[in-house]
Amino acid sequence: MASTTGHGLQDLLAGRLSVKSYVERGLTGETLMSALGSVAGTTANxxxxxxxARESYPIAVTVVAARVDGVEAGGYRYDSGSHALEPVTSGDLRAKLASATLDAGWVTKCPALLLLSADLRAARTRFTDQPPEHGERFVWLEAGCMAQNAYLWAADQGLGTVLIAGLDEVRAEQVTSGLIPAGHDLLAILPLGSRAED
Ligand SMILES: Cc1cc2nc3c(=O)[nH]c(=O)nc-3n(C[C@H](O)[C@H](O)[C@H](O)COP(=O)(O)O)c2cc1C
Structure with a gap:
């Protein structure tokens, strides 16, 4: 995904950082779609x-949109192939998601959150020629790659994100029921927003 602001890769890596302090400012729909295209969009090939691993792409991206121009507050699934959002549920879901983190109540200030999820039980049976734990491990590694895409996108845009993987699993299961695909576990939250120091 080409930089939209003319930064080279070395600049983006030098500017990469975890942002945990945000101002309450909305995002444009275009900016949200640009984030999604960077995190989980389609490549030239x-x-x-x-x-x-083996082109399995087991991770779903669900958007919790709260203050995004042209996007009603609610939960949406990102479809990589069509680069489009499909509505899942309505309302401002940020406080619920905040309650599933261990110490990230500040996500309620972010205009949008990206939820990464996957069916970890299915992952354990995906690669029959390898031990079950490999399938699950590959999902977590893929989530890390997606998170780094988000970090580089945010560095390019002068916006903030952070990989939040410290989650209360019981609470996460409760608050994501009906939001992420059935059978999926919440792997991580990537908030998007404007850095407080800007
Ligand atoms: C696997 C992983 C899990 C993380 N989980 C959380 C988290 O639950 N909450 C949080 O605030 N930050 C989380 N972070 C972000 C780290 O706190 C952050 O990367 C660290 O402070 C270093 O800052 P930097 O990314 O700017 O270098 C996580 C980072 C990684 C790589």
């Missing part, structure tokens, strides 16, 4: 922007 028809793959995705993050690598996936």
């Amino acid at each position: 028809g793959h995705r922007t993050a690598p996936s």
Whole structure:
């Protein structure tokens, strides 16, 4: 995904950082779609922007939109192939998601959150020629690649994100029921927003 602001890769890596302090400012719909295209969009060869063991792409991206121009508050699934959002549920879901983190109540200030999820039980049976734990491990590694895409996108845009993987699993299961695909576990939250120091 080409930089939209003319930064080279070395600049983006030098500017990469975890942002945990945000101002309450909305995002444009275009900016949200640009983030999604960077995190999980389609590449020139028809793959995705993050690598996936045997092209399995087991990770779904669900958007919790709260203050995004042209996007009603609610939950949406990102479809990589069509680069489009499909509505899942309505309302401002940020406080619920905040309650599933261990110490990231500040995500309620972010205009949008990206939820990465996957069916970890299915992952354990995916690669029959390898031990079950490999399948699950590959999902977590892929989530890390997607997160780095988000970090580089944010560095390019002068916006903030952070990989939040410290989650209360019981609470996460409760608050994501009906939001992420059935059978999926919440792997991580990537908030998007404007850095407080800007
Ligand atoms: C696997 C992983 C899990 C993380 N989980 C959380 C988290 O639950 N909450 C949080 O605030 N930050 C989380 N972070 C972000 C780290 O706190 C952050 O990367 C660290 O402070 C270093 O800052 P930097 O990314 O700017 O170098 C996580 C980072 C990684 C790589």
